[in-house]
Amino acid sequence: MTVEPPVIRPVGHVRSPLIERGHAPKQGDEGAPEAWLVFEPGMRRALADLEVDADVIVLTWFDRARRDVLAVHPRGDVSRPETGVFSTRSPDRPNPVGLHRVTIVSVDGTDVRVRNLEALDGTPIVDVKPVLGGVAEH
Amino acid sequence: MTVEPPVIRPVGHVRSPLIERGHAPKQGDEGAPEAWLVFEPGMRRALADLEVDADVIVLTWFDRARRDVLAVHPRGDVSRPETGVFSTRSPDRPNPVGLHRVTIVSVDGTDVRVRNLEALDGTPIVDVKPVLGGVAEH
Numbered sequence: 001m002t003v004e005p006p007v008i009r010p011v012g013h014v015r016s017p018l019i020e021r022g023h024a025p026k027q028g029d030e031g032a033p034e035a036w037l038v039f040e041p042g043m044r045r046a047l048a049d050l051e052v053d054a055d056v057i058v059l060t061w062f063d064r065a066r067r068d069v070l071a072v073h074p075r076g077d078v079s080r081p082e083t084g085v086f087s088t089r090s091p092d093r094p095n096p097v098g099l100h101r102v103t104i105v106s107v108d109g110t111d112v113r114v115r116n117l118e119a120l121d122g123t124p125i126v127d128v129k130p131v132l133g134g135v136a137e138h
Numbered sequence: 139m140t141v142e143p144p145v146i147r148p149v150g151h152v153r154s155p156l157i158e159r160g161h162a163p164k165q166g167d168e169g170a171p172e173a174w175l176v177f178e179p180g181m182r183r184a185l186a187d188l189e190v191d192a193d194v195i196v197l198t199w200f201d202r203a204r205r206d207v208l209a210v211h212p213r214g215d216v217s218r219p220e221t222g223v224f225s226t227r228s229p230d231r232p233n234p235v236g237l238h239r240v241t242i243v244s245v246d247g248t249d250v251r252v253r254n255l256e257a258l259d260g261t262p263i264v265d266v267k268p269v270l271g272g273v274a275e276h
Contacts, residue, residue, distance in 0.1 A: 004201075006145065006146035006201070006262060006264075007143070007144065007145050007146070008144035008145070008146065008233050009232060010144065011232050011233065043224075043232070045208040045222055046208040046222045046223045046224045046231070046232065047222055047224045048209075048222040049221045049222040049224070050224060050225060056224075057237065059197075059233075059235055059237075061144045063142075063144070067142070067147075070183040070184040071183050071184070071186075083187050084183055084184045084185055084186040084187040084188070085184045086181075086184045086185045086188060086194075086265070086266035086267070087187035087188060087268055088268065089267060089268065089270065093184070093265060094147060094181070094184065094265070095146050095147060095197075095264045097197055097235065097264060099197075099267060124144060126144075126235060127224070127231060127233050127235050128224035129224070129227060129237060130226065130227065132165065132227065
């Protein structure tokens with residue numbers, strides 16, 4: 001098997017009223033708006049079993065983040081000590097993959113409306129995964 | 139700002155007794171062994187605040203996965219109907235990013251030992267993130 005280079009091929013993008021990074025909440029459960037996940041037409045089969053009211057994990061690529069940042073003041077609060085980015089959810093990190101737990105509001109073809117997504121408009125979507133509970137739920 | 143292409147630069151790799159895909163458990167809480175997260179030397183500051191006994195989320199790149207698979211039989215059970223990969227945790231998916239909740243056992247420089255990691259030996263590490271609880275915990 002040939003190992004491919006680890007290049008993300010976006011499966012869609014976020015359509016959101018959040019345009020500027022300064023206006024986005026730090027986390028989706030802190031007042032993030034509803035948003036659309038606009039998938040590529042070729043992804044129809046991959047998303048066909050997404051269900052309204054389900055919670056899912058969306059992975060995004062923070063395309064406006066800095067990749068050379070290794071430590072930050074948590075939540076941008078300079079009164080807090082600098083913390084290694086692997087202990088924070090800062091979008092600035094070596095591989096700026098965003099992890100978002102959202103609730104599906106509606107599905108319209110390849111457009112999926114979700115609640116509690118703090119990603120900015122235009123952010124590429126990397127993946128969607130089900131939330132797992134214990135072994136019994138797998 | 140220049141938008142970089144979305145290329146993963148691994149921050150380390152997994153060192154595990156799991157060598158072959160057929161031997162790996164489907165999920166980390168189904169009998170996965172302890173493993174090492176072996177980080178690149180340049181990542182020392184990013185991981186400096188990881189703490190023993192903490193649960194963290196590790197993102198990996200399933201470098202032996204297929205990226206052209208859009209639907210699978212869940213857990214490889216052909217008696218179950220084919221399901222879109224965005225509703226499964228199959229490693230075969232358009233962007234094969236693995237999501238693993240693990241517990242940190244020890245930290246030795248840039249080597250971090252964890253419990254419950256089902257990724258194969260050599261798997262590139264993409265990111266580490268803290269587990270978030272409610273707003274109060276952020």
